Amino acid sequence: MSEAMTAARPAATAGAGAPIIELRGVSKRFSRSLDFAAKLARRLGAPVREDVVHAVDGVDLTIHKGEVVGLVGESGCGKSTLGRMVAGIMPPSAGTVLRNGQDITTLGGAEARLGKLRTQMIFQDPYASLNPRMKVTEIVGEAPLVHGLVRRAGLDAYVDAQLRRAGLDPAFKRRYPHQFSGGQRQRIGIARALAVQPDFLVCDEAVAALDVSIQAQILNLFMQLRRELDLTYLFISHDLGVVEHLSDRVVIMYLGRVVEEAPVAEIFQRANHPYTQALLAEVPRIDARKRAFAGVKGEIPSPINPPSGCHFHPRCPFAMERCRVERPALREIAPGHRSACHLNDRV
Amino acid sequence: MNDTAPTLEVRELRTHFFTRAGVVKAVDDVSFTVRRGKVLGLVGESGSGKTVTGFSIIGLVDPPGRIAGGQILFQGKDLASLSEAEMRHLRGNRIAMIFQDPMMTLNPVLRIDTQMIETVQAHAKVSREEARQRARDALGQVGIPSPDERLKSYPHQFSGGMRQRVAIAIALLHKPDLIIADEPTTALDVTIQGQILAEAQKLCAETGTALIWITHDLSVVAGLADDIAVMYAGKVVESGPVSQVLDAPLHPYTVGLIGSVPSRNRRGEPLRQIPGMTPSLLNLPEGCAFRSRCPRAEPNCAVPPPMPEYRPGRFARCIHPHLEEAVAA
Numbered sequence: 146m147s148e149a150m151t152a153a154r155p156a157a158t159a160g161a162g163a164p165i166i167e168l169r170g171v172s173k174r175f176s177r178s179l180d181f182a183a184k185l186a187r188r189l190g191a192p193v194r195e196d197v198v199h200a201v202d203g204v205d206l207t208i209h210k211g212e213v214v215g216l217v218g219e220s221g222c223g224k225s226t227l228g229r230m231v232a233g234i235m236p237p238s239a240g241t242v243l244r245n246g247q248d249i250t251t252l253g254g255a256e257a258r259l260g261k262l263r264t265q266m267i268f269q270d271p272y273a274s275l276n277p278r279m280k281v282t283e284i285v286g287e288a289p290l291v292h293g294l295v296r297r298a299g300l301d302a303y304v305d306a307q308l309r310r311a312g313l314d315p316a317f318k319r320r321y322p323h324q325f326s327g328g329q330r331q332r333i334g335i336a337r338a339l340a341v342q343p344d345f346l347v348c349d350e351a352v353a354a355l356d357v358s359i360q361a362q363i364l365n366l367f368m369q370l371r372r373e374l375d376l377t378y379l380f381i382s383h384d385l386g387v388v389e390h391l392s393d394r395v396v397i398m399y400l401g402r403v404v405e406e407a408p409v410a411e412i413f414q415r416a417n418h419p420y421t422q423a424l425l426a427e428v429p430r431i432d433a434r435k436r437a438f439a440g441v442k443g444e445i446p447s448p449i450n451p452p453s454g455c456h457f458h459p460r461c462p463f464a465m466e467r468c469r470v471e472r473p474a475l476r477e478i479a480p481g482h483r484s485a486c487h488l489n490d491r492v
Numbered sequence: 493m494n495d496t497a498p499t500l501e502v503r504e505l506r507t508h509f510f511t512r513a514g515v516v517k518a519v520d521d522v523s524f525t526v527r528r529g530k531v532l533g534l535v536g537e538s539g540s541g542k543t544v545t546g547f548s549i550i551g552l553v554d555p556p557g558r559i560a561g562g563q564i565l566f567q568g569k570d571l572a573s574l575s576e577a578e579m580r581h582l583r584g585n586r587i588a589m590i591f592q593d594p595m596m597t598l599n600p601v602l603r604i605d606t607q608m609i610e611t612v613q614a615h616a617k618v619s620r621e622e623a624r625q626r627a628r629d630a631l632g633q634v635g636i637p638s639p640d641e642r643l644k645s646y647p648h649q650f651s652g653g654m655r656q657r658v659a660i661a662i663a664l665l666h667k668p669d670l671i672i673a674d675e676p677t678t679a680l681d682v683t684i685q686g687q688i689l690a691e692a693q694k695l696c697a698e699t700g701t702a703l704i705w706i707t708h709d710l711s712v713v714a715g716l717a718d719d720i721a722v723m724y725a726g727k728v729v730e731s732g733p734v735s736q737v738l739d740a741p742l743h744p745y746t747v748g749l750i751g752s753v754p755s756r757n758r759r760g761e762p763l764r765q766i767p768g769m770t771p772s773l774l775n776l777p778e779g780c781a782f783r784s785r786c787p788r789a790e791p792n793c794a795v796p797p798p799m800p801e802y803r804p805g806r807f808a809r810c811i812h813p814h815l816e817e818a819v820a821a
Contacts (some may be wrong), residue, residue: 219684220681326769356770357708357709358537358749358765358766359537359769361751361752361754361763361765361766362765362766365765368760368762369762383681383682386711386754386755389759390754390755390758390760390763391754424683426686427682427685427686428682428711429685429709429711429714430711430755431710431711431738431753431755432755433714433715434715434735435715435716435717435718437690437693438686438687438689438690439686439690444653444654444684445651445681445683445684
């Protein structure tokens with residue numbers, strides 16, 4: 146089993162696979178439009194502005210075929226928004242998303258549909274992401290039937306195979322989601338995603354709501370499916386332990402921007418960005434006993450009014466004058482290791 | 493108070509819920525001890541009874557639930573036998589609780605100062621000004637910047653991490669001897685969790701407050717606690733000093749739980765998983781509740797296993813524990 150993993154790993158870390166997803170300068174802004182009173186006030190010259198949240202701010206990211214990329218960040222850093230744009234269920238405000246080298250916004254009907262079908266998403270809350278009024282067999286079987294992946298005559302056998310692959314007993318397929326536990330529901334979500342034969346999965350905090358022992362079962366399932374179906378994953382999580390276990394490459398986000406990106410071993414051994422270092426220092430580990438917690442100073446700022454320059458500078462112990470005014474570029478500091486910090490310019 | 497006597501000793505606590513569908517034994521034979529300035533990590537998965545244990549200690553179990561047996565000795569006094577008035581005198585004063593959701597503690601329509609002054613004056617005969625002073629000091633103690641201004645804010649004006657700090661500050665107002673913290677950092681981000689854990693450590697070291705930290709996260713307990721009690725289906729299945737329990741677990745459930753946590757040295761390998769899922773508390777199997785999932789189960793596991801003390805302070809409720817490994821470690 147570990148042989149299979151090590152065999153898959155060098156290819157992925159070397160980036161040998163063709164890019165399955167490429168993001169170029171992708172941004173997402175959410176704005177609240179002004180109500181009547183505010184519009185009127187602005188007409189009369191009051192300094193009223195629309196609140197704009199830069200959820201994702203100029204992100205470049207490449208995911209190669211067969212790779213597991215872990216996307217890590219704290220709440221409000223834009224990791225879920227980024228995941229949704231990658232999955233094609235939310236259009237970016239700026240920049241392009243390339244799927245197998247083609248811009249997904251310019252694709253026509255059939256091609257666009259196929260692209261979306263080949264990318265599936267698994268959500269955090271297994272209670273909210275399944276329709277409570279549909280039976281399991283309908284939840285899993287609906288999409289492949291509609292998209293012509295299976296004929297009605299073969300649907301029963303097809304659904305059984307999907308359920309078995311996700312570790313569920315097909316005997317339960319006439320039940321409703323509320324009759325299952327959280328872990329089983331997450332398996333239904335996985336079976337539903339795999340039923341349309343995707344090659345790329347976006348998992349948004351897919352194990353965060355599960356108990357430790359159930360989480361282990363689902364993580365093992367993800368690894369097994371990766372080997373069997375040659376899947377590519379974007380694994381979004383706030384849990385660095387889970388990401389370290391599963392990923393080939395890790396991307397760290399802070400307030401809408403990628404601050405660091407490196408192969409998994411590299412990031413855990415030689416974290417470059419002060420934010421990554423702080424984040425790693427704060428992760429509780431089962432092998433660390435009675436340690437002194439220190440805590441990064443300060444809070445995560447609001448994305449409505451983020452700090453100027455480097456977003457992390459108010460909390461950074463090494464902040465300089467330049468960090469307050471200039472946004473640091475994401476630059477390669479070692480092969481495959483990119484970091485956005487002005488400290489790297491000092492010799 | 494004698495320094496060596498434990499702050500809290502729970503003996504064979506049973507809290508049952510008498511529902512129409514049957515008796516739910518949410519807590520069924522739980523024993524542990526917490527000493528002054530020490531941290532006990534109470535670990536378990538959802539439905540294991542860890543929160544109900546906390547509620548039983550502070551006297552917040554609502555009908556149809558009630559304490560059906562056992563003793564809760566707080567500084568030698570049995571809390572289960574106290575009247576509601578006597579309990580109210582202790583609660584929020586000598587014993588405090590911090591919840592996972594700080595809005596359980598905070599009233600959304602009252603300013604922080606109103607709530608904190610009320611808490612101070614509930615147990616101490618002091619002037620309003622003095623009470624405000626104490627509230628301000630408590631906010632400062634948990635690292636809230638400009639406490640004077642923040643006192644005038646409403647709960648919704650704080651971020652999640654700050655709200656949890658306010659809840660902790662309220663718990664600290666009377667310098668309690670015992671704090672029960674129920675998953676207080678589960679909803680928080682890693683860097684904010686680090687800050688709260690740092691405050692908790694400082695608190696125990698400086699004031700000698702005993703702390704029960706209820707969590708599902710073994711990694712948090714590993715870094716914070718002195719002792720650990722692992723719960724499964726209403727029972728403590730294993731307890732002892734943190735390093736002994738985590739490095740040389742005796743109970744197969746603890747072994748499985750530790751194997752389920754992704755750790756640094758087994759990256760990419762399949763995690764050791766526990767098969768199946770937690771049984772319903774309404775129809776638990778006879779004998780050991782874990783036996784249907786246990787790789788070591790034998791026919792005689794159908795007899796309720798005793799909980800012997802393998803070494804001083806080291807208990808496990810299993811008839812075939814992982815003793816070989818424990819000796820080797």
